[in-house]
Amino acid sequence: MVRAARRPEGEVPAAPPAPPRTSLPVLAGLVAALLAGVALFWAPLRGVDLEALSGYGLIGVLPPATLAGAAVLVLTFMVTLALPRPYRLLLAVQIGVLIVSLHGVTLALEPIARFPTAWQTAGFIEYITRNETVSWDLDARFSTPGFFAFVAFAMKAVGQNDIEPILRWAPTVTNLMYLVPYVLILRVLRATWRAKWLAAWLFIAANWVGQDYLSPQAFAYLLYLYFVAILVNWFRHHDETTQRAGRRRTAATRERTGGVWRLYNWLFGPKDPGELPAPKVPVRERSILLFLLFFLLLAGTAAHQLTPFLMTAACAGLVLVRRCNLRGLPFIAGVVYAAWVSFMTVGYWSGRKGEIFGGLGKVFTNVQQSTGGRIGDQAGETQDIQMLRILIAVTVMALALVGLLRRRARGIDDRVALVLMLVPFSSFGLQNYGGEIALRIYFFMLPAACLLIAYLFFPAPFDAPAVRDPKVRLRLGRLRTGPRRHWPAVAAASVFALLLTGGFLAVRYGNERYEQVRPSDVTAFDVMLREHDGAIGVVWLSAENPDLAGGTPVMPWSYRSWERFTYSPVIADRNDPTDVSQIIQRLGEQGPGGFFVTTRSHEDFQVLSAGLAPEYGARMRRALASHPALRTVYADRDAAVFRLRNPPPEPVAQVPPPAGIGLRSSPWTPAGLIYLPVLLGVLLTRELRRLRVPPGELNRLRPLTVLAIPLFVSVLAVIVERFVIIQ
The missing domain is CATH 1.10.287 (Helix Hairpins)
Known part of the structure; x- marks a missing residue:
């Protein structure tokens, strides 16, 4: 292990020679390559035929030129990373282009905002805007309405009445906003500039989870990143010096050698911290930041169910490993979280204690339901996409572990990264979160995982061996500073980055056949609202027990006038799609407000995820349109709405008035x-x-x-x- 030589007390080391500047033609070539990559990526998208989507999603219809453009964007960034010095503006522009290209590709392909769940967000916001309150009995998410109320207020303040453009641009803008606190986290770490920029790039390319649409979890995740960034920047201990002694060996064991004791020394021996020395911050500024942390806790707790738990756990973990000196903050966070659940969400948990708390402690059950349990009866192509998601997640975790070990082998103790990597796994002990807890865990561990993967390729703690602070003795490990020594690492990182980008395009849009929202899907709900003034009972087709399969249709349901809709599923007759007797019976049970709605996206979901025959939806629609007891209210290729020609006068459902937060x-x-x-x-x-x-x-x-x-x-x-x- 190579260590920096001691200097006489008070002697200031000479500054290292500045890396040579890259010639202007090389920089111009990189800019030209970036522009060429952008043109290659976006120009061919005009000819993409979304009607040809298969179970593999968007990757199956993207033109080869677009894929080549994505590869050019990746390689351009990697070449910039290999330059002798960082060109921050160029690197930042390249990451921005990556965000717009990967997370905004559907902006050029689809006429309106994608992802049906995003339209439910619009429904919550519209309800609060119209009623100026919430209604706990309509949906559990009204128990944490902070985000919906904030967006409703902001839209009203600026006079924006149409939420669809916000839904369309939310994923791209959200990922741009994520980078700000992530850069704040990276700035405190003892790492090379290449490792930090690669971590930022990976943080975008590895975020395929799709939790960045306009939603409470996206907003709360942003708060979580800021919360962690403030903790590690301004509230670390000031005794985090280099060469900490680690766990001491006793006099009887100090002289022992062998494999076990080498492992012991590797784990507990002297280590340099993986973070830069904590800056001296005036007490007044730290007091203001403490109030900001408390505000972030309140806002996160009011906006989302899971995020405040992870805020509390992350803060507690940083305190335990001596990377945060706010020892009382985890208790404050825990009190806020427990009090909100007890007082403000009582309307939801009362009567549902078994459903909500039944998953506590069932770690293996929650893991199974979040991984293998999500595959079920899916079609072969959809199963392949799901397996690829699991493979990417496992690969990211494995490489992060190897990166952590490589840094530790160099004598560096990355406690902040280790805590942020491990804390999300505690969520497995809560509940399965609708079968999505594994996705949320992957989402929250990404900041640390991407950093540790960057350390796998660039593990050195500094760009040069010179140390500017004479009072700090540094152990630099096997730091190589010779010319072009970083090129093999850049080449290896480039291979991984190309594979990750291809995997992103495959898994992020692997469900695009049913996650896209067509204009007719929205029109179908508008038509029902125009056809009937009172409460509307929506009948929809489910190939499985809806209580087990999610309980709602894959449509932009209740995107407005939330309280007027109720939903009643009909289990599909897999053997005979022309038998619509159950649909007619269920429509009669809804009274005068009964409607049956189906869309192509919903039918594709039933085919790919539940195993219905591909022609099932078309045959069912023809049977519905020709049945004498039914009237076609609206129909085109993408959506159809039917109702009884002579609906019964009873029962007449009442539109529920706003019920508030449901305090008891x-x-x-x-x-x-x-x-x-x-x-x-x-x-x-x-x-x-x-x-x-x-x-x-x-x-x-x-x-x-x-x-x-x-x-x-x-x-x-x-x-x-x-x-x-x-x-």
Whole structure:
């Protein structure tokens, strides 16, 4: 292991010679290659035939020129990464082009915003805008309405009434916004500029999960990244010096050698921190940042169910490994999260305790339902895409582990990356999250995983061996600084980047045959609203038990007038698509507001995910259109709406009025509402006081600690009492 030589006390090391500048023709060639890649990628998209989509999704219809353009964009970035010095503007533009190309490719292919679930977001926002409140009994997501209310307010403030353009551009803009806090996280790490820029590039290319549409989870994830960025930038310990001794060996074991003790020294021996020394920040600025952290906790808790748990876990993990000195913040976060669940989401969890909390601790069951359980009866092509998703996720985790080990072999202790990598896996102990918990875990571990993969290719802690701070002794490992020593690593990273980009285009848009939304899909719901003034009972076809298959159609359902719609599934007769008797019967049960709706996207979903025959939808539509008891309300190639010619006058469903947040009380609730703000005030005051108290005088915090303990016990008792009493 090569170590930096000691210098006499007070001697300042000479600055390393600046890397040579790249010649202007080379830079001009890179810019020209970037423009050529953009032209190759986008120009052929005009001729793409989305009608030819198969179970492999968009990758099956993209022109070869577009794929070649994507390869050119990748290689252009990698060549820029191989230059002697960083050209930040060029690198930033290349990453921006990658975001627009990979995450915005459907902007050139589809006439309106994709992904049916994004249109449900529009429904929540429209409901809040129109009623200026929520309704807990319509959907569980109204229990965390912070994001919907924020977007509704912002749209009203700027006079924007059409949400469709926002839905279209949300994935691209969201990924651009993710980079800001991620760069803040990268700036505190002891790594080369190549590792940091590659990590930022990978963070975009590996994010195929599709959780970046206009949604609470995308918004809360952005808050999570800012939360972590503030913690690791401004609230780290100041004793994170290099060459920490690690776990000491006893006198009896200090002289022992052998494979076991070499492994022991590798794990617990002296290590340099993987983060740069913490900067000295004035107490006033840290106090303001603490309030900002508290605001991020409140906003994240009000916006999403899962993210505040991971905020709390990440903060606790950083505290445990001494990469955060806000020891009381995990308790504050936990109190906020538990109180919100107990007081503000009671309308959802009351009566559903078994459904909500039944997955607690069932780690293996949740893992199975999130991986193999998602494949089920899917068609062969769709199974291939699903298996490729699992393969990419496993590969990313495996390479991240190897990157972590390679850095540790060089004597570097990457605690921040390790915590951010491991914390999301604690979510497996919560619930299966509708079979998507594995996707959410992959999503939240990406910031750390991409960094560790970058370390696999560029593990050195510095770009040059010179050290500007004479008081810090550095162990640089086998740092190679000779000319062109980075080219093999860049070549290996280029191969991985090309494979990852191809995998992204395959798995991100692998379900595009049914995840695209056509204008007629939206029109079908508009037609139902025009046809009937009251409550509407929507009948839809499901090839499986809808309680197990998701319970809702794959359509832009309830994108507006949410409270007027109810949904009643009909289980498909797999043997005879022309038998529409069940549909007619179910329409009669809906009364005068009954409609049957089907779309091509929904029918394709039933074919690819549930195993219906490919011609099932077309045959069913013809049977519905020709049946004397039915009237075609709307029909084209993409969507159709039918209703009874003579619908029964009963039953007449009532449109439910807004029900609010659904607050409920228990005998101890009034006391809890008093104790809770007092407890949070005491805990915040304690943390603010800690920022001003010298390390050796922490006993001055004891009065606040003594005051907080009974308050904490009281609030916890009220929370438990509410879960027990309220049914």
